[in-house]
Structures are given as structure tokens and as C-alpha cells.
Amino acid sequence: MTKNNKRVVITLLAVCCVIISVWTIMRYNARRELVEQFNSDLAQRFNDIMERTYPLIDNYARAMVDRADSIDAIANRAKANEELRYSDAFSVLWEQYLKSPAAKKGFNMIGEYEYLKLSPVYQMLTNSGDKRQEEADALLKMSVAGEMLKEPYFLGYDSLMSVSKTARQYIVDGLKVMEPYRSVQTDIQGWREITPQKYFKMFEKYNQE
Secondary structure: OOHHHHHHHHHHHHHHHHHHHHHHHHHHHHHHHHHHHHHHHHHHHHHHHHHHHHHHHHHHHHHHHHHHHHHHHHHHHHHHOOOOOHHHHHHHHHHHHHOOHHHHHHHHHHHHHHHHHOOHHHHHHHOOOHHHHHHHHHHHHHHHHHHHOOOHHHOOHHHHHHHHHHHHHHHHHHHHHHHHHOOOOOOOOHHHHOOHHHHHHHOHHHHOO
């Protein structure tokens, strides 16, 4: 191969490398822009849904704080009872609490929230991309707190106090994160009017990429 031919081959290889590099960079930038737009759309979806869902989340959280406070009070009274074992005394006091207006209101909130958790709306809230990860984590922790406080009569005093404290902190922290999404809406069932199909269509374009 002559020197001229070698120069031509080297030049062609260099050009090919440049073309490949430029194509790779352009593809990377396009992909990054797509991911950024995807996360922005997820964030917007979260904002739209939260406007109708916030009243339930707020009322549920406050009901769970009241439940945690009631559990603490009942546990302390049960521990101070000198006639019955702690577990027996707690069971008696807990049954009395369940008949109270506050407990019944709390159960209504819990029931509505459990219904939300089974819906696509909840899945969309907890899968909201990088821009709303903090909010999604807060919502999941609030759900965990509800589970922690569901059956307090199975725990001993010390364990219950620890669980109650942790659950209350999850809820309080979650409310702080969600506070910016407070809206004029007050209907705790407003989230039921959300049409998931609307958002499924909104994201169809990403399935085609």
C-alpha cells in the first residue's frame, strides 16, 4: 500500500470515528432530554392528581396522629392498671376507644385511604419520577405508619411506645412534605373523579420511543 493510500485510509477512519462520536453524543443528549421531559411530565401528573387527593391524605394523616395519641394514652392507662394484666387492660380500653366518635371518624378516613391504595391513582402518585421522589417516599412512609398502628393490642408496652413514636414521626414528616400541595379542595373522595386513562394516553408517546 502506498503512502497516499495509507493517508486516505487513515483519514477515512478518522472521519468515521468523528461521525460515530458525534452520533453517540447526539443520541446521548436526545436520550437525556427525553428522560428530563419524562420526569417533568411525571411531576406534572403528580401535581394534577395531588390537587384532588390532598384532602384525603391530609385528613388521613391527622386521623392517624390522633390514633397514635390515643394509643399512647390507652397504653399508659393500661400499664397503670393494678387489677388487670397490661394486655387485658389495654384490650378493654381499646374496645371502649373503638366506640368513640374520634375512632369512628378515623376508621372512615382509614377505609377511604385503603381504597385509594388499591387504585391506579395511588400507583401514579408513588411512581412520579425523580422530580417528585421525596413526595412519593413521604406518601409511602405515611402508608407504613398506618400499618404500624393498625393492631396495637398485639404489642407490649415498650414496643408499642416505640412503634407509636416512629409512626407519628413518619406522619408528621409526610405532612410537611405534602403541605405545599394544599388546595382549595376539601372533598376526601375527590380523588375518585380522577380518570387514569387520561394519564395513560399522556404517556403513550414514551412507549413508542
